Amino acid sequence: MAMPLHATFVGGATGPWQVDRLAAVRGEGLPVVERLSVIEGRESAPPETAVWTLRGVTSNERYVTRTEHVALVERQPPLGRPEATRAALIPVRKTDQWWNLSQDERRAIFEERSRHVSIGLEYLPAVARRLFHSRDLGERFDFLTWFEYAPADAEVFEELVARLRATEEWSSVEREIDIRLVWDAETRRRPL
Amino acid sequence: MAMPLHATFVGGATGPWQVDRLAAVRGEGLPVVERLSVIEGRESAPPETAVWTLRGVTSNERYVTRTEHVALVERQPPLGRPEATRAALIPVRKTDQWWNLSQDERRAIFEERSRHVSIGLEYLPAVARRLFHSRDLGERFDFLTWFEYAPADAEVFEELVARLRATEEWSSVEREIDIRLVWDAETRRRPL
Numbered sequence: 001m002a003m004p005l006h007a008t009f010v011g012g013a014t015g016p017w018q019v020d021r022l023a024a025v026r027g028e029g030l031p032v033v034e035r036l037s038v039i040e041g042r043e044s045a046p047p048e049t050a051v052w053t054l055r056g057v058t059s060n061e062r063y064v065t066r067t068e069h070v071a072l073v074e075r076q077p078p079l080g081r082p083e084a085t086r087a088a089l090i091p092v093r094k095t096d097q098w099w100n101l102s103q104d105e106r107r108a109i110f111e112e113r114s115r116h117v118s119i120g121l122e123y124l125p126a127v128a129r130r131l132f133h134s135r136d137l138g139e140r141f142d143f144l145t146w147f148e149y150a151p152a153d154a155e156v157f158e159e160l161v162a163r164l165r166a167t168e169e170w171s172s173v174e175r176e177i178d179i180r181l182v183w184d185a186e187t188r189r190r191p192l
Numbered sequence: 193m194a195m196p197l198h199a200t201f202v203g204g205a206t207g208p209w210q211v212d213r214l215a216a217v218r219g220e221g222l223p224v225v226e227r228l229s230v231i232e233g234r235e236s237a238p239p240e241t242a243v244w245t246l247r248g249v250t251s252n253e254r255y256v257t258r259t260e261h262v263a264l265v266e267r268q269p270p271l272g273r274p275e276a277t278r279a280a281l282i283p284v285r286k287t288d289q290w291w292n293l294s295q296d297e298r299r300a301i302f303e304e305r306s307r308h309v310s311i312g313l314e315y316l317p318a319v320a321r322r323l324f325h326s327r328d329l330g331e332r333f334d335f336l337t338w339f340e341y342a343p344a345d346a347e348v349f350e351e352l353v354a355r356l357r358a359t360e361e362w363s364s365v366e367r368e369i370d371i372r373l374v375w376d377a378e379t380r381r382r383p384l
Binding site: 003004006042057059060061062063064065066068069096099100101102103104105107133135136137138 | 195255
């Protein structure tokens, strides 16, 4: 995953994902919409029916060590599993204070004190995940994290989200939206 | 410097910087131009006379520790010093292999083995510097580094560049252009 992959998440009246729930966890909310679609590519033009668009780009890893990377790759499932008909899109913005920390300080909060990777590993392979970076694109959020799971793993996913929100790292989150989605299209799920 | 600052470097027939030299250090070159201008802001429209444009964004630090950060901040000069009438714009692209390394591996090459920060510190406060990230913007280079120095420090700057190019880190550079500039405008230098 070395090459950056751009994606635009479009909330509006169309798209294969039905919005089951859209809630502000912290800070300002986003308008509630009925459907969500995901458009790949940098030059994507959102449909005219878009109520909001959120853009992001996959990037190189920022905090994970080689040992953690290997553990993640061994256990993480691909996106687009046919049974993974539930998804969550969680846009997050962190505080200026977080961004003014140096790399070693952010890493220490992220993993040594908040166990972000270690906690995430416990939920593999149930939950598939892809992180998109938005901050350097001039977007209103810093990250968009996309999760996919089967209906049977919905409770497990709630537990993962609750544990992460209870960490020291999350005290640096100043805005967070939780958007839950159900695959609702005639076609089967396909890889994002 | 927490908020991302977007900039577009425009090579063409206009601009306050006269291009003294434009050379490919490694990989494909860029068309030679006479002048360079720097436009701030994300939505900047380059002039029609542009031969090429290079876009980048300042971002949070990626490798530097708090101790290194403090040492840099104590010694680094601001951009736009009136006497700093020489500049260099050095676009660099690193290999896929570099980007596939984990954070701890990149950090080890960057500083523990290549002494990127330590070497740079030796050239402060003579050389002012600002790093722009381009990779996640879908640009052809990964970084654009902008340097400013006085004519009297030109040799010192050559030494800095030569030392960095001799490091292990630089074996991961697959494309590099070296553009040298002279301030040539009726107005005095002003902060970038």
